[in-house]
Amino acid sequence: MSKLPACHFLPSESIEREAQRRGDGEWLGRQLANSPRFIFVWRGNNLFSVGPEKRPLALELSEADKVIGPIFLGLDGQGTSFFAANLSGPQSEEDALALLHLNAKMARFISLRHFDGMLSSEERSLLFYSRSLTHWHEEQKFCHRCAHPTLPEEGGHIMACANPDCATKHFPRTDPATIMLVHSQDVCLLGRQASWPKGMYSTLAGFVEPGEKLEDAVFREVKEESGIEVRNIRYFGSQSWPFPQSLMLGFFAEADAGQITCGAELEDVRWFHVSEARELLVKLASRFPHLDTIARRLIRHWVEESV
Numbered sequence: 001m002s003k004l005p006a007c008h009f010l011p012s013e014s015i016e017r018e019a020q021r022r023g024d025g026e027w028l029g030r031q032l033a034n035s036p037r038f039i040f041v042w043r044g045n046n047l048f049s050v051g052p053e054k055r056p057l058a059l060e061l062s063e064a065d066k067v068i069g070p071i072f073l074g075l076d077g078q079g080t081s082f083f084a085a086n087l088s089g090p091q092s093e094e095d096a097l098a099l100l101h102l103n104a105k106m107a108r109f110i111s112l113r114h115f116d117g118m119l120s121s122e123e124r125s126l127l128f129y130s131r132s133l134t135h136w137h138e139e140q141k142f143c144h145r146c147a148h149p150t151l152p153e154e155g156g157h158i159m160a161c162a163n164p165d166c167a168t169k170h171f172p173r174t175d176p177a178t179i180m181l182v183h184s185q186d187v188c189l190l191g192r193q194a195s196w197p198k199g200m201y202s203t204l205a206g207f208v209e210p211g212e213k214l215e216d217a218v219f220r221e222v223k224e225e226s227g228i229e230v231r232n233i234r235y236f237g238s239q240s241w242p243f244p245q246s247l248m249l250g251f252f253a254e255a256d257a258g259q260i261t262c263g264a265e266l267e268d269v270r271w272f273h274v275s276e277a278r279e280l281l282v283k284l285a286s287r288f289p290h291l292d293t294i295a296r297r298l299i300r301h302w303v304e305e306s307v
């Protein structure tokens with residue numbers, strides 16, 4: 001990459017993933033030769049412009065063919081191709097920026113977990129998509145069946161074992177996790193981890209275990225974390241959570257507001273009156289300002305229903 005890259009903001013509309021074209025090597029080659037835009041990730045951090053309004057950036061490079069391990073993301077409404085690429089080599093942010101002919105006065109790599117600006121849902125979706133796939137590439141460099149290196153196929157959406165006797169194809173993983181608002185008349189059950197800011201509580205959550213139905217995971221997690229048994233479990237909605245590769249599945253569940261036994265993973269669990277839960281929503285909004293988290297949406301929906 002010999003010249004300064006052209007920095008673009010992300011498209012305002014959702015991109016089309018064009019999954020059916022990922023297997024067409026010639027077509028992908030043409031996309032790479034036709035001024036594609038790259039969303040770079042360094043150590044799980046995404047590239048943003050600097051200044052008062054930090055905006056996520058996509059770069060147009062003069063030598064796109066030199067990018068290692070490009071992952072095809074899709075096309076915007078104008079037919080421009082988007083690729084994700086992981087900068088796994090550089091040890092420092094300065095070196096990562098220098099590799100792109102940028103410096104800290106022009107751009108920064110920022111963690112989406114700690115990003116304090118605002119993002120549109122389309123921007124967030126594209127950044128989450130890029131972060132998930134680049135993380136998976138980092139983790140899937142070797143076949144876990146035979147330990148040989150893997151090579152990307154299907155525009156980077158498959159990592160295939162290079163050992164012809166094995167030839168296992170590895171696919172990106174998404175780990176399901178349940179997150180639930182347990183309620184009983186005018187109180188709801190919320191917990192906090194010791195590492196969270198003072199006074200911060202949120203909905204209970206936990207990963208789905210192998211062989212488990214989602215409803216069983218909700219029941220088990222609530223019992224483990226609070227000693228409370230729930231009933232009438234109802235699905236609410238979902239949210240991608242690429243830290244590193246979760247899909248949060250939100251539920252409501254009813255319970256009797258009985259005695260709580262706090263589980264080992266949490267510092268505290270207790271019942272919150274609807275008025276306290278309303279106040280907590282303000283604190284939760286400051287935690288991930290660019291994201292209307294599913295925890296917030298669950299609590300807000302219950303508070304509004306309880307009015």
Ligand SMILES: [Zn+2]
Nearest residue numbers: 143146161166
């Ligand atoms: Zn293998």
